[in-house]
Amino acid sequence: MDKFIAHSGTAIPLRRSNVDTDQIIPAVYLKRITKSGFEDGLFAAWRSDPNFELNQSKYQGATILVAGPDFGTGSSREHAVWALQNYGFKVVLSSRFADIFRGNSQKAGLLTVILAQNEIEDIWLAIEKDSTTQITVDLNSRNVEFKDATGNQRKLNFEIDDYTRWRLMEGLDDIGLTFTKIDKVENFEKSRQGFKPQTIPVKS
Amino acid sequence: MGKTLAEKIWADHVVTSAQGEPDLLYIDLHLIHEVTSPQAFDGLRMANRKVRRPDLTIATEDHNVPTLNIDKPIADPVSALQVETLRKNCAEFGVRIHSLGDVEQGIVHVVGPQLGLTQPGMTIVCGDSHTSTHGAFGALAFGIGTSEVEHVLATQTLPLKRPKTMAINVEGKLKPGVTSKDIILAVIAKIGTGGGQGFILEYRGSAIRALSMEARMTICNMSIEAGARAGLIAPDETTFTYVKNRPHAPTGADWEKALAYWQNLQTDADAKFDQEVFINADELEPFVTWGTNPGQGLPLNSVVPDPKSFKDPVEISAAERALQYMDLKPGTPLKQIKVDTVFLGSCTNGRIEDLRSAAAILKGKKINPAITMLVVPGSARVRVQAEQEGLDQVFLQAGAQWRSAGCSMCLGMNPDQLKPGERAASTSNRNFEGRQGKGGRTHLVSPLVAAATAIKGTLASPADL
């Protein structure tokens, strides 16, 4: 998992509430043998609509999704997070996230930031007016910066618990956390009895 | 106070522990197969990580491989892709693999013991819940999920909370015709499918010590069906004799060192289990399931139970639903139930002893013409051995089908499936709705009951022939 300290990029407005994980990635896309390649299934049901935000050329290359309230409800599929990441999103902003989705995203290194709904509205207005609006999400100082539709520079604070922030800033997933103790694993391996089997090919 | 066997093995593998955190446990052996590994390998690739100990990792193809025409390409594209992906991943990450056509190919839980990779005192994991099988050697073995597979591939460790321990004491002597499958079905009927949740089971007592290694594997295999992630049996002379001279068994001075260590792997006399269960082996009869979970079982001489006879309302509705699915009426003698298919195989009962015991019943007899019987060896090596002993001829002459190795109809991921409404007597481990094919109905039985049923056409034990 990559370290997340701060991220700047353009954003896509998703003016819908209650976008559940079935809409983020339908079940038919779950038969894959990979954790990658789910971007084609992202919001699959809406992708055939040329007006859907992801299809609009002005939003191409965006890395921040600004979603309506109650984003990520429904099934616990981790694939929803993978699909957003595979597509290129680094951050999702919303006024409310479903618990499981938020947990999954934090494990996988997708930053989910909670702002007040009126702040989300201000960001929507800004990016709808000018799709090149740069948004900076700073995890270190816990704020989101952008220029709003009236031209004012805005700095919005958000909350995130210390442990999650530390893990994201260190880029530690469970495997990453274990790697911080890898010297202990090495020491343990030195004590592993020599008679225990190894799978190297048998001499015939 | 003394320690239980499970506690000793656990303590031997703790890499580091801290208050309020799970223990980090070292894993001695990691078995992988085609279905639960692709995302784990992909995760490694995305994070630019290696398999930490390819020398402690081994792969085989089992869950969705066909058991007919294995020299031809796999017809089902989804299965073919999964198998192909496993091969590519193993090549890329340097993991040894036994592919279709290789004599060491087979069900992952048959292959490990047969190669001598499974040994007492080890920690063994696999992305498959029946990894508990390996506990028969006095190893701590349990199934894990795909993200845990990735964790083990990357670090050879797993953060885990230590479960409690439960003793299953089985004292006495089994009657002829009663097998270890009947012991475990009786245990699950007694403690329920959730009874072992949060526990490591240790099977003990004179009836367990009298069992062969293969019979012990059948018992430990189904620990998960009692809700326990792991079940084990203290190693003894039977274990050591089985392991000795296998391809990966220690030799020479190493063997002596290993033996000295293994002989100490027992629960201390003054150790306390968190819970104890007692079973009288003298009283056990051949067991069969009548419902749709492995806890819904009864002695073969019984009748289909009346759901109203259960006390617990949850059990009552579960029984009602099960009888509806199984199309059975309360009061029907179990021995009058007609079956269409007999499946002899799986990681529960697909080993050489299982094939031998069934062949002994079938020898010189014909199966009922209304019955289709599939005999699927647990591994390619078991198949070869059976052919050397002429067992294949016994099955074929009786009218059964002799297949290649794999999971086959245990879970019906390959073409071996029940049709809707078909009823099977199966030596596998799960009688869930649709497990062996959509709409299929499963009665779990021992290999002896499977063989007798194939001859009679109705659920039967060898004594009924």
Ligand code: SF4
């Ligand atoms: S034989 Fe059945 S239970 Fe055993 S590993 Fe295969 S699918 Fe799982």
